[in-house]
Amino acid sequence: YQAAIDSFDRAIKIRPDGAEAWSQKGYCLSQLNLFDRAIDCYHKVIEIDDSNEYAYLAIALDLYNIKRYRAAILYLEKLTKLDPKHIDAYYYLGLTHQRSQAPVLADAAFDMALSLSPKKIYILHAKASLMYELKNYAAAILIYQTIVEIEPKDALGWYDLACCYALQGNSEPAIANLKKAIELEPDRFKNQARTDADFSSLGEHQAFKQLII
Numbered sequence: 242y243q244a245a246i247d248s249f250d251r252a253i254k255i256r257p258d259g260a261e262a263w264s265q266k267g268y269c270l271s272q273l274n275l276f277d278r279a280i281d282c283y284h285k286v287i288e289i290d291d292s293n294e295y296a297y298l299a300i301a302l303d304l305y306n307i308k309r310y311r312a313a314i315l316y317l318e319k320l321t322k323l324d325p326k327h328i329d330a331y332y333y334l335g336l337t338h339q340r341s342q343a344p345v346l347a348d349a350a351f352d353m354a355l356s357l358s359p360k361k362i363y364i365l366h367a368k369a370s371l372m373y374e375l376k377n378y379a380a381a382i383l384i385y386q387t388i389v390e391i392e393p394k395d396a397l398g399w400y401d402l403a404c405c406y407a408l409q410g411n412s413e414p415a416i417a418n419l420k421k422a423i424e425l426e427p428d429r430f431k432n433q434a435r436t437d438a439d440f441s442s443l444g445e446h447q448a449f450k451q452l453i454i
Contacts, residue, residue, distance in 0.1 A: 242269040260296075267299060276303040281449070294324055301333060309343040328357050332364050339371055347371055352379040360391050362398075369401065378405040389421075396425035404439040416448050424451055 249266040252259060267282030274329075280303050286296035297320040304313035314337050320330040335350035347360065352370040365388050372381035382405045388398035400422035406415035422430045435439055435453050443449040 242272050245269050258289050260286045260293060263289070264293070264296060264299075267296075268348045271299065271303055271306075274306075276307050279303050292323060294320060294327065297323065298327075298330065301337070303328075305333065305340070308340075310337050313337050314341070326357055328354050328361065329365070330365065331357070332361075335364075335367060335371070337376070341366075344371060344375055349387070362388060362392055362395065365391075366398070366401075373401065373405060376408075378409050382409075392401055394425060396422045396430060398432070399425065400430050404437065407440050407442055410442060412443055412446055412449075415443060416446065416452065419449070420452055 246269045248267055249262045249269070252262040253266070254260070263282045263285040267286070270276075270279035270282060279329075280300050283296040283300045283303070286293050286327040287300075290296075301313045301316040301320070304310070304316065314334065317330050317337065318375040320327055321334070324330065331350045331354035334413065335347045335354065338344070338350055348368070348371060351364060351371065353363070354364045355368065365384055369381045369384035369388065372378070372384065382402060385398050385402035385405065386418050388395055389402065392398065399418050402421060403415045403419035406412075406418060408422035419430070419434060423434070430452050434449075
């Protein structure tokens, strides 16, 4: 990345108003976790082209990475004004509101993203995770069921579905869904289930014990 940055610096010297060189330099700096310097590059991009959607999103993500959530939200909101159908802007807006302890706003942002793309698995996971965090297990279950219907090989979807059932005290569907997760990714989910507090209610259940041996 440093070699690439050096090359982009040479390009910038030749053409200081070249938005692409500033953007690519920002990307490299982000990959090196030099987020403040990356943000400065993306600001240059916006000075050159104030409609550059990538730069707004990149600034927001770098701000998110350094936990400057309020500032990240401002850039994501600017992006949604530039492009009201920018799915990832709403998705990251949801994540950022969630980190900012604003679950109602997070939920609204995820819903907006899903209204634009109802079957995006990563957005469905984010919405379900928010419901789980709010202990709205019934709502989370409905979303996880949608996830595994769309993508039956989504082991995490099956696992999280099992967790929600277990937290509701529904042992049979919890074990059935955990079994599907383990069939898809045995090493990962056997180990995880052994110590997962979500399954504490199943500790003495023989079928659960057999699954995690």
